[in-house]
Amino acid sequence: MSTPTVGSPRLEYGTDTSPVPAPRVSWITTAAPDGWLQSGAELRLATTDGEQTATVDGGASVLVEWPFTPLTARQRGDLSVRVRGEGGDWSEWSEPVSFSATFLDDGEWTAQFVGLADPAERATPYLLRHEFEVRPGLERATWYATALGVYEAGINGTTVDDQFLKPGWTPYQYRLVHETTDVTGLVNEGSNAIGVSVTGGWYTENFGFRDGARPVYGPQPSFAGQLLLEYADGSSEWIVTGSDWRISDRSPVIRAGIYLGEDYDARRIQDGWDRPGFDASGWADAAVMDAGPVPGPRTGPVVRVTETLSPVEVITTPSGKTILDFGQNLVGRLRIRVSGPAGHEVTLRHAEVLEDGELGIRPLRAARAMDVFTLAGAGVEEYAPTFTFHGFRYAQIDGWPGALDPAAIVAEVIGSDLRRTGWFESSDPMVNRLHENVVWGMRGNFLYLPTDCPQRDERLGWTGDIQVFAPTASFLFDTNGFLASWLQDLALEQEAAGGVPFIVPDVLDSAHTPAAAWGDAATLVPETLYQRFADRGLVATQYPSMKAWVDQLLELAGERHLWEGMFQFGDWVDPDAPPEDPAKAKTDKDLVASAYLFRSSVALADAARLLGYEEDAEFYTDRAEEVRAAWLREYATPAGRLVSDAQTAYALAICFGIVSGDMAQTMGDRLAWLTRRDGYRIGTGFVGTPLVNDALSSTGHVLAATRMLLQTECPSWLYSVSMGATTIWERWDSLLPDGSINPGEMTSFNHYALGAVADWLHRVVAGMAPDEPGYRRIRIAPTPLPGLTHASAAFDSAYGRITSGWERTDEGIVVTATVPPNATAVVVLPDGARHEVGSGQHRWVVASQPEAPTTDLTPDTSLAAIQDDPGAYASLMSAMRDLDPEMAAEFSLRTAWLPTQTLGNSMGFLSPVFRDGVFKALEAAKSQR
Template identity: 60%
Template sequence: MSGPVPHIVIDAPYRSDVVASPTPEIGWRTETDTPGWLQSGAEVEVTRAGEVSSHRVDGRASTRIAWPFPPLAAREEVSLRVRVTGVDGAAGDWSEPRRIVAGFLAEGEWQAVTIGLAEPAENAQPAYLRTEFDVTGPVARATLYATALGVYQVAIDGVDVDDQVMKPGWTPYAHRTIHETTDVTRLLAEGRNAIGVRLAGAWATESFGFRENARPLYADQPRFAGQLLIEYADGSRRWIVTDASWQASSGPITASGLYAGEDYDARLALVDREGRGFAQAGYAAGGWAPVAELEALRTPEARVSPFVRRIEDLAVREVITTPSGKTVLDFGQNLVGRLRIRVSGPAGAVITLRHAEVLEHGELGTRPLRAAAATDHYTLAGGGAEEWEPEFTFHGFRYAEVDGWPGEFDPSAVTAVVIHSDMERTGWFEASHPLVNQLHENILWGLRGNFLYLPTDCPQRDERLGWTGDIQVFAPTASFLYDVRGFLDSWLRDLALEQVDGVVPFVVPNALGVARPAAAWGDAATIVPWVLHERYADVATVERQYPSMKGWADVLIRLAGPRRLWEGMFQFGDWLDPDAPPHLPANAKTDADIVASAYLFRSADAVARAAALLGKDDEAREYAQIAEEVRAAFLAEYVTPAGRMMSDAQTAYAMAIVFDIVPADQQEVLGARLAELTRLSGYRISTGFVGTPIIQDALTRTGNLETARRLLVQTENPSWLYPVTMGATTIWERWDSMLPDGSINPGEMTSFNHYALGAVGDWLHRVVAGLAPDAPGYERIRIQPRPLAEFDHAWAEHLTPYGTARAGWSRQDGVVRVEATVPPNTTAVVVLPDGRELEVGSGAHEWEVADTAPAAAASRIGLDSTLAAVIDDLEAYEAIGQVLEASSPEAAHGFRTHTKWSDARELGEALFMHAGPETQQEIAARLAELSAEREGATADA
């Protein structure tokens, strides 16, 4: 590479040159072989209407730069390029030009009438709409703007205008609707043309709520609005808009719902005798009537989030015949999407496709779906090969039951189509531990399945809602794995719109109609914008969301009152603590008031930092002072002078440490107790939604890396790896969503695709591999790997706003080798495992340090050993478990799960409750053998 080469980045939905703002933020990533390269300046050049303008950027700025030219006009197309100069004075070549298209409407241009079926036969009736028009000359450009209260697809002369799915997605329709902007020039021809629209209800007509409270929130019927601008080569133009002249009909999609599934009768295909489809000019078939003009939709905004698309196809991995004789397909991966089938058979034959995430007792496990039927039906037209895929629904599933297949079933005739928001993949991780690698893969698939227009809790049951608490804890992990800035930026706009007097609802959009303060859930208003700033240097979103952030913090401050503690009110608390009963998921070991007050501190502190970032100095001081008052009240109320939390549970300690509530000089004491509690629980998870994302950081920060490692690699229930050993391919909602005997957790609320507990991914990236931002947007990177015992290597790679960064380590022959790649125009702070700290510039780097192995287990182990020594000696622990298992599986289970692994009790004492004298003698003999083996190995060495 001869010199620095920049590549333009614009603020647009991924894989699009269409921008939603007249002043989009711009940036560039530079590639160069020059080590330690830093930018001294750049020239940005825009070509618009044949005229060239340029702008000079001084210094290192290369990300999220305010648009330096006059604002774009609606539909304006410009070309942007950049040339950078390094601090060494060497200028690079111009970048390849980047086309930018203004995808928004001009003020007052939205004129479309909202239309739909005039006389629908039933609620949420799918509809087909059409019109014809003439193109009177050569077309320079044609642009379609369209939206729906529901979901839609448009075809022009029989060809779909794009490959998007379920558009325009789900927003709080009364406050905000989205339009797509699509260049359809290639689809128009001189003469007669036609537009056809396929329309269904999806989120707009779905019944939201639990049990008898479920009801449609937005509408009984879907409706559509759109307008096509034709710009002729001679400079004239014409709008084709939805109005009363359009025609409507029902058609082959006879029923469609998110939860229920979709029914399609191919015998009802809208094709005339000449073979023309309803979206083609000249189509002539009966059954059409004038549309109804319906209540107008809110004027839509241009899309800022990524499109949803078909991302990949998965083939059938196995065909299973269940004990009841059903045919079930296993795709080997819990996914979100639907099935595509290819089939031949007689007219009127009906194929039924039922979906579920798991099998239970060999049959499709549908109980966790609750009221969601998740069932599609296809009725054959007959007469040859037919292909079909549901269009306006999606399912969360690994398994699909097929019924009614005509003739011999061929598994190659069924494909699982994976759909989700088409975000750019930016993060990768790998370690030498196969189960940890699968855990990370499960985290990735959990994100993919639940990032479909908005961040949902689950994708399969009668819910699929934008729960605020889930994304609050998962945002850091998500922002590493994918470019989620536009995705979360869009959702945060909806969050602000749905706030009621500052209160953030449990879910956004607020499909439950409840707006009640809840710690860790409503705090998404303050935490998620700050994550976007930390990971993308995104000041614009923080600035736009600042009133929302401040509004939420003010609610909490008011509720706390002069005591500065948030107490005695409704809370989810440390939701799904594994010790909580299945039917009481909020009954956690950590008191909900401690959770609430800790988040009061965190949100007040976040608002103070946001105010300082935005130059609001008075407000920064005000909220910083409030945060300090909350801190003092929290310490006085919940932390003893000896360093014990009033809730002596791991989540309480983790929050006090990671939120920086406890002073630095007291954190080590709390960390020691946290480590002790973790060991007492047998290195099993003992935290819920609040504590799980931060417990590893709390342990690591307080010098308890080995405790964190044991917690990570635990495979007994509850643990991160227990679901992996049970065949999970996504993150579960409950630690034991499936019980060890293969039955589904008896709780009514059980999902097998729920990303919240996968928030540990951020710790894997930052701590195990050692790759983290040290300044907003990775302008300065922190390389600080922590080699874990019994791991041979780990690495992480991330596409930062500046380019690809990588950090990792490997060990061999008593040496740990640390490797790092630092992208151009950034620097990195490196902290090596031996404590050395240094700063480096861009390029590839490598260091070697001596491997410091953890202390070996005691050579001798016996009935007089402490329980702490036993649990810290995995070989001995497993040997005891094997003997107990052979004697009594129930006793083995009780010993593993109910023992408190204290250093003040001996093994023999604990075994008294679980094993008879003969079994105790057998255990003593087995431990004596193990001790002798170790002593012999030591003597040989």
């Protein structure tokens, strides 16, 4: 095939909307000869103003600057693209993508915020309505709306869209977003009515912990909306919220909250309230409220129902309660179909786990997480809460009238509707389940903003969590717009308070206390997005925020060039940290803080160089070198030992580039020694977990990294999988081996941070990474892990589908890769051979590595040799557990698995009966092989 084929272009914020006058454009060449590279492209824009074309020279096809006249508010158009390669013919024009501009012109937002004049209690839900007339000749109707709170709007009894909890959560005092919806199909000639249901949502929520929880924004929700009617004769009319709108506090939503849940009384439904002709004589005039900032168009993806799950089991608990198990820890709501007498209440309770056979609600803390539906008694009624969400796998159903048919209840999965882009698969079912848990954890916690957990009285945008998880997130889903929107909020909070807060939006007033790894989201999330999406514009937008953060830290570090002696989270939830003190980690907090000071300084210098700020680049490079020298002087010995002799400390030094060459190798060797000594159990918290396997594999310790990955004993990634987890836990032992919930107050079963290991699975195990920003040049370098027979990844990049993987066959290790058109790849095979390839499908075969010999288990066998042989270790543990499971668990956990210690010596303190029984069992097993 000599002529390429190109797909429809994509605008920067999706395929059918643009919240900016000059959106950037990307396109994918879907089919082309192997090795094809674009030499030019042509864009064609058709609008009511006519047709324009523009030429793009060279190979640029990702986030190309808008080459046409800037769009005007509500302008619609059709955009097509065609491409050609070097010396080739032009492709056919792509199918056009139709789009509309969603922004308003300056001064067009005139809607007033309205609400209840004298509400009976705080956060009172209410209904708003307004009737209007439409003349003949209507061409278009566009609805713009926002709230200090959350809302659902409809026209003539039909909701305007399928979005959930609009407009979401931003720092309300600094930034509001509005929805833009084409509602032409809902509007009729003649009389029409707008109906809006409003509750407090995040705006009226109490934020904080224990007795410190308090309202942050306001006591009552308010709403603002405006409808533009455009006629064929060129005239137009705005319908805007104001005191002429009618309001009622007789909403069927009795009360609702993010943590509370929703109470809904169907007897209070006012038939026809959102249709024309309704008698609203009992309603009041809406009160005009204090305005928030002028809202801007949404730039992130919308939140909606993305999947529906049915129950997999109906459980009757020891106390006689009825619980539905949906088989998956999810975020969303229940939808029920029920019939019963008027006034009868059905209560829906939610939890992530069971404990002692009952609903495990203690981890919810102060969150009620409960919905109560009061029936109207009108036959079969359907209900799903509109103004709350829950994190749950299990739902307890109380008060169901008659026999419960599980088919009458489904769980609706809700979250930001992100485009899935990345997949991973291996020969190990538990590793695959781990990866799936990462995906579900991300889906549940990406709901308008990246939250830490979706179930308890928190659900906050913790900066540290997304800082470590951003690389994983940016492979699994297209997160560029989502995280760019959140970073805008981070910068606003930072500018107002003078520092990067722990959470964004900052309802804890935390920006006055800088914290390493958390505040570094200001520098490292933009860096990640640039590497994964090649979004130079985002770096330019965030550069003042990045610079302000590093400048603040350099001032704190002073002449010693070390960030020390201040509050830090440190290596949060290190597995040795007690339940009541998750910050009490093995790795020194100051060591962590100064390592991040170095890392962010380097990121800032790189950003400055990218943007052409050469003086800044040189300045921050010099500062980074000063921090590096100070860190090594303070925390490392000349022999390569760190004062915190812990996994996280060495991983930071290696992966952040504080050490290199022989020193990096020495520290990698020490890290491998520590991991084996500890039985290849994980020893890291939020900071070290994303780095430890990278640090091991990059220094040649693939066996150690593999044993860490495949470990099933607590603490480990696969321990939670072995305990039935379907999302990533907050703690390594959120659920204890006996099935009880961790006694700490901070225990979540849906927390994505520790799932950041998935990035290592994608980049190192499957071997796919960007070698240039945005994957225009790809690095294919798979790492066959001992014990696995295959692994692969697929990624829908801005250039097309990339695949990378390996498989053990009779030929040897077969490595395969797919490179999309207009991209190239550098390939490093497991035997070290290096290739440069263009687009197309590729296959290589390298010799298999010989398997390590089986270790004989005798009293003289070293403990290190046993740990390095998974089969030998499994045989030893099996023999011990058959005799005494508790003693076996204690031996495994407390033994230092050192090369200088033998199995016989290590068992010297055990009872002779147990010791002799173990060796007899091992000898018997050997004779049967």
